[in-house]
Amino acid sequence: MTESLLIPIIMTIVGAATPILLAALGELVVEKSGVLNLGLEGMMLIGAVTGFAVTATTGYAPLGVVAAMIAAAASAGLFGFLTLTLTANQVATGLALTIFGIGLSALAGENYVGQTVDVFGSVFPAALAEHPVLRVIFGYSPLVYVSLLLVAAVSWFLRKSRAGLILRAVGESDLSAHSIGYSVIGVRYMAVLFGGAMAGIAGCFYSLVLTPMWAEQLTAGRGWIALALVVFAGWRPMRLLLGAYLFGAVMTLELHAKAAGFSLVAPEFLAAMPYLATIAVLAIISARKTGKSLAPACLGKPFKPSS
Amino acid sequence: MLIELEKRKEPSKAMLYLTPVIAVVATMLAGAIIFSLIGHDGFGAVRKIFLAPLLDTYKWQDLGVKAAPLILIGVGLAIGFRANVWNIGAEGQYIMGGLAGTGVALATWGMTGWWILPLMCIAGIVGGAAYAGIPAFLKTRLNVNEILSSLMLTYVAIQVLYYLMRGPWKDPDGFNFPQTRLFTDDQILPTVIPSTVVHLGVPLAFVVAIAAWFVLSRSVFGFQIRVVGAAPAAARYGGFNTNKTIWAALLAGGGLAGFAGILEAAGPFGQMVPQFPTGYGFTAIIVAFLGRLHPIGIVLAGIILAVTYVGGELAQSSIGLPAAATGVFQAMMLFFLLATDVLVKYRIRFASAAKAGDAA
Incomplete structure (x- = not known):
């Protein structure tokens, strides 16, 4: 009885958490390099529609994921060109990217509305993946396991690798990194492109795994929650994992409360819950850290070596 | 090279x-090149979107109606952007302003009097400003980033709208459609040019922009906004209170967005419906930047963006552009x-x- 109730709930939480984890992980690396890309939502939508279109055309989902990564990274490259090469305002450019992504994805996905695709196969044998109890561990889309591996990899990269150290230096003190000969702009370009590719995977998690179909504004503001999650995690990958699953649980509440015919509060209130929870969490986190901020010191500031 | x-x-x-x-x-x-490449009539699309609304004098009234909310919200956002206060939740404040004004309209339903419409407008401004007060409070007291909080609140506002339409504010004689009663004659904005759709909100938007121009260029408040945005350290030495500026910027932005909301509800809509959020709050961000954060520039930018809306609809119906x-x-x-x-x-x-x- 409990397992028939509990297991679907856990699986829904993982499903809801994974895309925001992927997107937030990319954004974390971007912000660690000192760049604030508010275009997450737009990049995710570009990824979602590209992944869906390529999968629907070729019938091969991994190709869709790769295409989504490339398309979203390309849009991130546009953001990078404007903010890094032309030193445009990062907040405004990020917002422009989101508005652009919403429009472009709606335009590109017009002919795909209502279509369905063959979803991912499982990585594990059916005996495990479809087992009534063990599916809680083995029954997910390959992208879920990829996301967990990526958390570990990014955590290692930032803390232990030389390249990660350089990336953090660029984000904490761009002028010092520049003066000892590192290419601040180059490092930031790499980080921004990585963030775009991650947003691309996150986007196609919606269009290829969760729904799986394409609809306008499919990501429904989850990109913004991913942005908040980075603040929540204090720019640490492991805390991001915790935060994503916590948010996943809040989002799942809505689905399961509805399914269980829970009618004490209005469904609209439950739908607003993830956003209210985000504000509450941000308030607690931001109020608690007195004095020194956890954010990278150069976050959002354009790099101008000569001025 | x-x-x-x-x-x-x-x-x-x-x-x-x-x-x-x-x-x-x-x-x-x-645009012409890209849309041609993806298989549309690119040059036709550009002609329809950017030129047709200007050449067709009959469409000018639509331009005014579309530009009014964009100008109002854009001016409010520009005040904040100048002070480096990034209120991007104008869409939510627009919804809340519309809802607050609608609340007055429903409470006064069946009554008559000249005072009803001004009261609705005040409620709209207060509603929008109060909703922007939440990010202001969170920013000044708890140091919460206003970009994220104001945006999250937009999604919350949409749910509040849905809740009110589905439940408490549903028209009792409306065959169960999720929308309010139609506003009465005393609750609807009068048209200012006979036999057009140009309502009172259109000239009001221009008046507000001109007033904002004077306030921003001539008053101490305008100076303070500029200094806090351009040189926060200097502003502190100069004795300007950063927190007060944040409050002022958000309340002004929210108030104007709320005003735009109730003008839309009492103007083109004539009631409150779930389709009320049309994205003006987000488009107004483009308007504010294109207008160089200057009220008069924003008037021009508002008209340009209005052209793209009206032209976009034309292109949709005539050449099937999505x-x-x-x-x-x-x-x-x-x-x-x-x-x-x-x-x-x-x-x-x-x-x-x-x-x-x-x-x-």
């Missing part, structure tokens, strides 16, 4: 005014503006690689 950016001693005034024009022209050219194309054109305009912004502060030099090496 290398492209070099050389910093100007002073930002170029000419470029400041010229770049929005360059951005619009570049959008038209790039509705989403309008958003793509609008975003491209902001991209090009941000890209050409570099010309204000920098001069572009084309230097050969050897020379660039010498210079270094």
Whole structure:
């Protein structure tokens, strides 16, 4: 009885958490390099529609994921060109990217509305993946396991690798990194492109795994929650994992409360819950850290070596 | 060949005014090429979207009606952006303003009197300002980033709207449709030009923009906004209170967005419906930037964006261009503006690689 109730709930939480984890992980690396890309939502939508279109055309989902990564990274490259090469305002450019992504994805996905695709196969044998109890561990889309591996990899990269150290230096003190000969702009370009590719995977998690179909504004503001999650995690990958699953649980509440015919509060209130929870969490986190901020010191500031 | 950016001693005034024009022209050219490449009639689309609404005098009234909310919200956002306060939740404040005004309309339903409409407008302004007060409180007291909080609140506002439409505010005689009663004659904005759709909100938007111009250029408040945005440290030494500026910027932005909301509800809509959020709050961000954060510039930018809305609808009905194309054109305009912004502060030099090496 409990397992028939509990297991679907856990699986829904993982499903809801994974895309925001992927997107937030990319954004974390971007912000660690000192760049604030508010275009997450737009990049995710570009990824979602590209992944869906390529999968629907070729019938091969991994190709869709790769295409989504490339398309979203390309849009991130546009953001990078404007903010890094032309030193445009990062907040405004990020917002422009989101508005652009919403429009472009709606335009590109017009002919795909209502279509369905063959979803991912499982990585594990059916005996495990479809087992009534063990599916809680083995029954997910390959992208879920990829996301967990990526958390570990990014955590290692930032803390232990030389390249990660350089990336953090660029984000904490761009002028010092520049003066000892590192290419601040180059490092930031790499980080921004990585963030775009991650947003691309996150986007196609919606269009290829969760729904799986394409609809306008499919990501429904989850990109913004991913942005908040980075603040929540204090720019640490492991805390991001915790935060994503916590948010996943809040989002799942809505689905399961509805399914269980829970009618004490209005469904609209439950739908607003993830956003209210985000504000509450941000308030607690931001109020608690007195004095020194956890954010990278150069976050959002354009790099101008000569001025 | 290398492209070099050389910093100007002073930002170029000419470029400041010229770049929005360059951005619009570049959008038209790039749009025509891109839409041709993806299999639409690109040049036809650009002609329909950017020129047809201007050439057809019958469409001018629609331009005014679309521009009014964009100008109102854009002016409010520009006050914040000047002070580096990034309120991007104007859409939510617009919804809340519309809802607050609708609340008054429903409470006074069946009554008559000249006072009802002004009361609805005040409720709209207060509703929008109060909703923007939440990010202001969170920012000044708890140091919560206003970008995220104001945006989250937009999604919450949409749910509040849905809740009220589905439940408490549903028209009792409306065959169970999720919408309010139609507003009565005393609750609807009068048209100012007979036999057109131009309602009182259109001239009001222009008046507000001009008033904002005077406030921002002539008053201490306007100066304070500029100083806090341009040089926060200097502002602190000068005795300007940063927190007060944050409050003022958000309340002004929210109030104007709320005003735009109730003017839309009491104007073109004439009731409250779930389809009320049309994205004006987000498009107004483009308007504010394209107008160079200057109220008069914003009036012009508001009209340009209104052209793309009206033209987008024309292109949809005449050459079958998808509705989403309008958003793509609008975003491209902001991209090009941000890209050409570099010309204000920098001069572009084309230097050969050897020379660039010498210079270094």
